[in-house]
Amino acid sequence: AQSVAQPEDQVNVAEGNPLTVKCTYSVSGNPYLFWYVQYPNRGLQFLLKYITGDNLVKGSYGFEAEFNKSQTSFHLKKPSALVSDSALYFCAVREDDMRFGAGTRLTVKP
Amino acid sequence: DTGVSQDPRHKITKRGQNVTFRCDPISEHNRLYWYRQTLGQGPEFLTYFQNEAQLEKSRLLSDRFSAERPKGSFSTLEIQRTEQGDSAMYLCASNPLGGSQETQYFGPGTRLLVL
Numbered sequence: 067a068q069s070v071a072q073p074e075d076q077v078n079v080a081e082g083n084p085l086t087v088k089c090t091y092s093v094s095g096n097p098y099l100f101w102y103v104q105y106p107n108r109g110l111q112f113l114l115k116y117i118t119g120d121n122l123v124k125g126s127y128g129f130e131a132e133f134n135k136s137q138t139s140f141h142l143k144k145p146s147a148l149v150s151d152s153a154l155y156f157c158a159v160r161e162d163d164m165r166f167g168a169g170t171r172l173t174v175k176p
Numbered sequence: 177d178t179g180v181s182q183d184p185r186h187k188i189t190k191r192g193q194n195v196t197f198r199c200d201p202i203s204e205h206n207r208l209y210w211y212r213q214t215l216g217q218g219p220e221f222l223t224y225f226q227n228e229a230q231l232e233k234s235r236l237l238s239d240r241f242s243a244e245r246p247k248g249s250f251s252t253l254e255i256q257r258t259e260q261g262d263s264a265m266y267l268c269a270s271n272p273l274g275g276s277q278e279t280q281y282f283g284p285g286t287r288l289l290v291l
Contacts, residue, residue, distance in 0.1 A: 098276045100279070100280075107284075107285075108285070109180070109267055109282035110219070110267070111282070112282075115279060156218050156219075158218075160276045160277075163221045163224070163232065164209075164219075164280060166219050166220075167218050168216070169216070169217070169218050
């Protein structure tokens with residue numbers, strides 16, 4: 067069965083600095099990988115996904131993610147963090163059903 | 177298109193009571209999913225529908241849980257004889273009919289507290 071791991075519970079960055087939120091996955095077939103963001107007391111908002119093609123995927127709010135097949139990773143990145151990016155970020159992999167990681171809390175400090 | 181909606185947004189109940197949640201998916205989305213999210217965890221799959229047919233149920237879905245989507249549009253999730261361990265956020269998502277590459281769009285969730 068598919069699974070994802072988010073090795074960091076918390077990531078802290080200063081506003082204006084680049085950010086990376088890590089995700090590794092395990093699937094038996096072709097991976098369909100997703101990133102979602104969750105603000106307090108809200109549902110999940112879709113950011114981006116990798117299905118096939120270019121390993122660098124661009125998504126909403128300036129986020130991008132790099133698919134690395136050899137390292138089975140799909141890290142979320144942003145060149146310049148904003149305070150408003152502070153939220154909970156979930157990586158997910160979908161083979162049959164969707165499996166989510168435990169989440170990474172991103173805090174961007176002014 | 178107003179997105180996925182869920183009602184109520186919050187529910188407080190006493191142990192042993194029954195509760196029912198409603199989800200209205202994005203119109204024309206054939207597939208509808210229910211998830212449960214506890215504090216500090218990612219969403220966990222409970223069940224999904226393709227139109228009115230319930231195609232898969234997780235082992236997390238005990239006998240006290242039942243879900244319906246009678247007309248292939250909105251769905252309800254009922255929990256009978258609630259327990260304190262049922263306290264969680266219940267999320268609904270939908271996507272068009274398609275393969276695993278389809279994006280699931282989530283509602284705002286229903287937060288349940290069982291006292």
